[in-house]
Amino acid sequence: MTAKAVKGSVASAAGGSVAMAVVRDLLVLAKARVVSLLVFTGAVGAVLAPGFSQHLLGAGAGLLGIALAGGAGGVINQLIEPSLDQHMRRTRQRPLAVGRISRPRAVMFAAALFTASVLVLLLETNLWTLGFTLIGTLGYGVIYTVYLKPNTPWNIVWGGIGGALPPIIGWTAAGGAPDALLPWSLVALVSVWTPAHFWPLAICCREDYAKACIPMLPVTHGVDRTRREIVKYAIATLVVSLIPVIANGNALYAVAAAGLGLYYLGMTLKLRRMPVDDGMDRYARRVFQVSISYLFALFTLLVIGHYMGPSGIIREAGTVVRAFGHHILGQISRA
Numbered sequence: 534m535t536a537k538a539v540k541g542s543v544a545s546a547a548g549g550s551v552a553m554a555v556v557r558d559l560l561v562l563a564k565a566r567v568v569s570l571l572v573f574t575g576a577v578g579a580v581l582a583p584g585f586s587q588h589l590l591g592a593g594a595g596l597l598g599i600a601l602a603g604g605a606g607g608v609i610n611q612l613i614e615p616s617l618d619q620h621m622r623r624t625r626q627r628p629l630a631v632g633r634i635s636r637p638r639a640v641m642f643a644a645a646l647f648t649a650s651v652l653v654l655l656l657e658t659n660l661w662t663l664g665f666t667l668i669g670t671l672g673y674g675v676i677y678t679v680y681l682k683p684n685t686p687w688n689i690v691w692g693g694i695g696g697a698l699p700p701i702i703g704w705t706a707a708g709g710a711p712d713a714l715l716p717w718s719l720v721a722l723v724s725v726w727t728p729a730h731f732w733p734l735a736i737c738c739r740e741d742y743a744k745a746c747i748p749m750l751p752v753t754h755g756v757d758r759t760r761r762e763i764v765k766y767a768i769a770t771l772v773v774s775l776i777p778v779i780a781n782g783n784a785l786y787a788v789a790a791a792g793l794g795l796y797y798l799g800m801t802l803k804l805r806r807m808p809v810d811d812g813m814d815r816y817a818r819r820v821f822q823v824s825i826s827y828l829f830a831l832f833t834l835l836v837i838g839h840y841m842g843p844s845g846i847i848r849e850a851g852t853v854v855r856a857f858g859h860h861i862l863g864q865i866s867r868a
C-alpha cells in the first residue's frame with residue numbers, strides 16, 4: 534500500500550468514527566433507549582387494534598411518529614435543563630451538558646424531529662393519532678420539564694401521563710376507535726407504573742437532586758415516605774394491570790400479570806424494609822432496572838396471550854381442526 538493510500542484509509546477510518554460518535558450523541562440527545570420502550574408500548578397498542586392487518590402503513594407511521602416525537606421531547610427536555618444535567622453525576626456527560634453538541638444544533642435537531650413526526654402522522658394516520666402524540670410530546674417536553682419537575686414532588690405522577698399515551702397512539706394509528714377500553718387500560722397501566730419506575734432511581738440520585746434544588750419526593754419527603762409511595766404504586770400497577778383482562782379476556786396474560794405484579798411488589802416491599810445505606814441504594818437501582826423489564830414483559834405477554842389464547846391462534850387452529858374433523862367424518866359416513 535502506498536503512503537497516500539495509508540493516509541487516505543486512516544483519514545476515512547477517523548471520519549467514520551467521528552460520524553459514529555455524532556450519531557451516538559444524537560441518540561443520547563433524543564433519549565433513544567427510553568423512546569424504544571415508548572415505541573414498543575405503541576406497537577402493542579397497534580397490534581391489538583381490530584383490523585390492524587388492514588392498517589399496516591398507518592400503524593408503521595404511528596410508531597415512526599412516536600419515535601420522532603418522543604425524540605423531540607427528549608431533546609427539548611435537555612435544552613431546557615442544561616445546568617441541571619451538568620450538576621448530576623448521572624447526566625453530566627450528556628452531549629449538551631459537556632458542549633459536544635451546540636444549542637443551535639440541538640434546537641435544529643428537535644425542530645427536524647418534531648416536524649417530521651407531524652408530517653408523517655398527518656399524511657399517513659389521522660387527527661386522533663396526531664393529537665395524542667402532540668399531547669404526549671408537549672406533556673413531557675414542556676408541562677413536566679418546565680412546570681412540574683422544578684415545582685412539585687408529585688411531578689412524575691402527572692408528568693408520567695404524557696409518556697403513557699403511546700398505546701392509544703398505536704391503536705388509533707392502526708384504525709382502532711379512540712374510545713375503546715383496551716388501549717386506555719394500557720395508558721392507565723403505564724401511568725401508574727411510571728412513579729413506581731422512577732422513584733427508586735430518584736432515591737439513588739437524591740443527593741444530586743437536592744444539590745440541584747429539584748424537589749423530587751425523596752428530597753422533600755424523605756426516603757421512607759418515598760419507599761411507601763413506591764409500594765402503593767406497585768400495588769396500583771398490579772391492580773390496573775388486570776384491567777386489560779376484562780377488555781381482552783386473555784387468560785395467559787391474567788396469570789402472568791398477577792405473577793409479575795406480585796414479584797415486583799415483593800421487590801418494593803423488600804426495598805421498604807432495608808436499612809438506609811449503600812446496599813439500599815444499590816437495591817433501589819436494581820428495582821428501577823426490573824421495573825423496565827416488568828413493563829416490557831407485561832406488554833409482550835399481552836400480545837402473546839392475545840394471539841395464542843382463546844381469541845387468537847389457538848381458537849383459529851381449533852376451527853381448522855374441527856373443520857378437518859367434520860370433513861373426514863363426512864368422507865367416512867359417505868364411504
Ligand code: HEM
Nearest residue numbers: 566567570571574623677689692693696697723727731825
Ligand atoms: C415522566 C415520566 C418518566 C420519568 C420522569 C422517567 C425517568 C427516567 C429516568 C430518570 C431514567 C434514567 C435515564 C438515564 O439515565 O438516561 C429513565 C430510564 C428509562 N425509562 Fe423512564 N421515566 C419516565 C417514563 C418512562 C416511560 C413512559 C417509559 C416507557 C414506557 C420509560 C422507559 C424507560 C427506559 C426503557 C429507561 C432505561 C433507559 C436506559 O437504559 O438508558 N420511562 N426513566
Ligand SMILES: CC(C)=CCC/C(C)=C/CC/C(C)=C/COP(=O)(O)OP(=O)(O)O
Nearest residue numbers: 567599602603606607669670673695696698
Ligand atoms: C407520546 C410521546 C411521543 C411522548 C414522549 C414522552 C417522553 C419522551 C417521555 C420520556 C420520559 C423520560 C425520558 C423521562 C426522564 O425524566 P427526566 O427528564 O426527569 O430525566 P433526566 O434527569 O434523565 O433528564
